[in-house]
Amino acid sequence: xxxxxxxxxxxxxxxxxxxxxxxxxxxxxxxxxxxxxxxxxxxxxxxxxxxxxxxxxxxxxxxxxxxxxxxxxxxxxxxxxxxxxxxxxxxxxxxxxxxxxxxxxxxxxxxxxxxxxxxxxxxxxxxxxxxxxxxxxxxxxxxxxxxxxxxxxxxxxxxxxxxxxx
Amino acid sequence: xxxxxxxxxxxxxxxxxxxxxxxxxxxxxxxxxxxxxxxxxxxxxxxxxxxxxxxxxxxxxxxxxxxxxxxxxxxxxxxxxxxxxxxxxxxxxxxxxxxxxxxxxxxxxxxxxxxxxxxxxxxxxxxxxxxxxxxxxxxxxxxxxxxxxxxxxxxxxxxxxxxxxxxxxxxxxxxxxxxxxxxxxxxxxxxxxxxxxxxxxxxxxxxxxxxxxxxxxxxxxxxxxxxxxxxxxxxxxxxxxxxxxxxxxxxxxxxxxxxxxxxxxxxxxxx
Numbered sequence: 237x238x239x240x241x242x243x244x245x246x247x248x249x250x251x252x253x254x255x256x257x258x259x260x261x262x263x264x265x266x267x268x269x270x271x272x273x274x275x276x277x278x279x280x281x282x283x284x285x286x287x288x289x290x291x292x293x294x295x296x297x298x299x300x301x302x303x304x305x306x307x308x309x310x311x312x313x314x315x316x317x318x319x320x321x322x323x324x325x326x327x328x329x330x331x332x333x334x335x336x337x338x339x340x341x342x343x344x345x346x347x348x349x350x351x352x353x354x355x356x357x358x359x360x361x362x363x364x365x366x367x368x369x370x371x372x373x374x375x376x377x378x379x380x381x382x383x384x385x386x387x388x389x390x391x392x393x394x395x396x397x398x399x400x401x402x
Numbered sequence: 403x404x405x406x407x408x409x410x411x412x413x414x415x416x417x418x419x420x421x422x423x424x425x426x427x428x429x430x431x432x433x434x435x436x437x438x439x440x441x442x443x444x445x446x447x448x449x450x451x452x453x454x455x456x457x458x459x460x461x462x463x464x465x466x467x468x469x470x471x472x473x474x475x476x477x478x479x480x481x482x483x484x485x486x487x488x489x490x491x492x493x494x495x496x497x498x499x500x501x502x503x504x505x506x507x508x509x510x511x512x513x514x515x516x517x518x519x520x521x522x523x524x525x526x527x528x529x530x531x532x533x534x535x536x537x538x539x540x541x542x543x544x545x546x547x548x549x550x551x552x553x554x555x556x557x558x559x560x561x562x563x564x565x566x567x568x569x570x571x572x573x574x575x576x577x578x579x580x581x582x583x584x585x586x587x588x589x590x591x592x593x594x595x596x597x598x599x600x601x602x603x604x605x606x607x608x609x610x611x612x613x614x615x616x617x618x619x620x621x622x623x624x625x626x627x628x629x630x631x632x633x634x635x636x637x638x639x640x641x642x643x644x645x646x647x648x649x650x651x652x653x654x655x656x657x658x659x660x661x662x663x664x665x666x667x668x669x670x671x672x673x
Binding site for chain 1: 420424427428430431458459461462463465466468469470471472473474475477478479481482483485486489490
């Protein structure tokens with residue numbers, strides 16, 4: 237039985253909200269508003285005659301659009317360097333609260349890039365297209381990813397959130 | 403650094419960490435083993451930093467995957483479904499204006515139509531009787547699906563005080579169920595009609611179940627009970643629906659009983 241738009245949205249809702257929490261740096265009310273805005277946007281553009289190939293990915297694009305349209309700050313021009321992590325700093329067990337806290341300290345565009353590429357597994361090309369940026373700019377934004385592991389390493393004082401690479 | 407030997411050609415290709423990671427992104431996606439891929443993989447195999455990068459990537463993804471399974475808070479779901487219902491109302495009103503069918507009782511008509519569809523789903527329909535000629539708007543089914551998805555919105559009880567408490571708690575409405583001879587209170591639930599949350603109270607009557615819809619609506623003037631007109635003329639084979647309004651409250655009775663009987667009950671309810 238083909239799904240209606242409303243049913244499809246209902247299926248995606250929990251995942252979209254989790255993404256919105258990350259994108260909004262943990263601010264629940266903002267995340268809620270972001271999801272509602274995304275659904276409103278999607279309902280205006282959805283067409284039964286031209287259904288997207290991947291509804292999930294299409295909705296993810298809708299979720300980031302309001303953020304990209306806002307006056308987001310640019311990446312600070314930090315050059316991406318390979319993650320040089322000694323085994324002592326290797327974090328292989330993340331707490332979601334630490335990840336969100338770390339995200340809160342990033343520019344919005346970096347959160348968007350990391351969410352799409354790292355957490356939602358978009359290709360670099362797809363992410364560049366939806367963000368309207370080039371490869372180098374995307375690399376700079378993805379460089380903020382290292383903040384996630386550093387924040388997790390710093391916050392895991394009790395040692396439970398830390399693991400070491402073998 | 404990595405070296406790759408092509409077929410019959412000795413190629414020397416090198417990749418740094420960034421290039422190798424980008425080439426193999428996302429790592430779980432199957433890919434053909436072309437030369438760039440082979441060089442990138444060779445780099446990863448020999449680079450501890452890159453291996454750790456992908457291990458961390460996996461750990462981060464696992465953490466996020468667990469979070470994605472957590473249900474979104476209720477207010478998020480309600481906000482989304484409210485937005486969807488309002489969006490559909492706008493579309494339907496625009497379509498109705500186009501057809502020239504929108505009249506002053508527009509809300510009553512939409513309420514009757516949505517209520518009828520909801521009752522069809524609620525009380526169930528024998529197989530084969532729910533034909534496409536009776537309810538063919540998938541949006542109505544979706545609306546009912548949404549109201550059930552809001553959840554925490556249904557009680558089964560014959561105690562009118564419990565229903566009153568339920569409606570007060572869930573909707574902030576002060577009302578008491580109907581207490582009329584021949585009507586036995588069965589259940590109550592929250593409904594979602596045209597973006598507005600209201601109450602649907604179900605009664606058992608000698609002639610069949612009757613559902614009483616109460617939808618808060620600013621601007622609802624007083625209107626006497628009347629059998630709703632679907633717009634298809636008297637020959638239209640539609641479930642009878644009686645609608646009326648008291649200040650700020652649209653009401654409807656829906657049931658698989660005679661329209662005259664519904665009207666009689668509604669008149670008693672309207673006082």
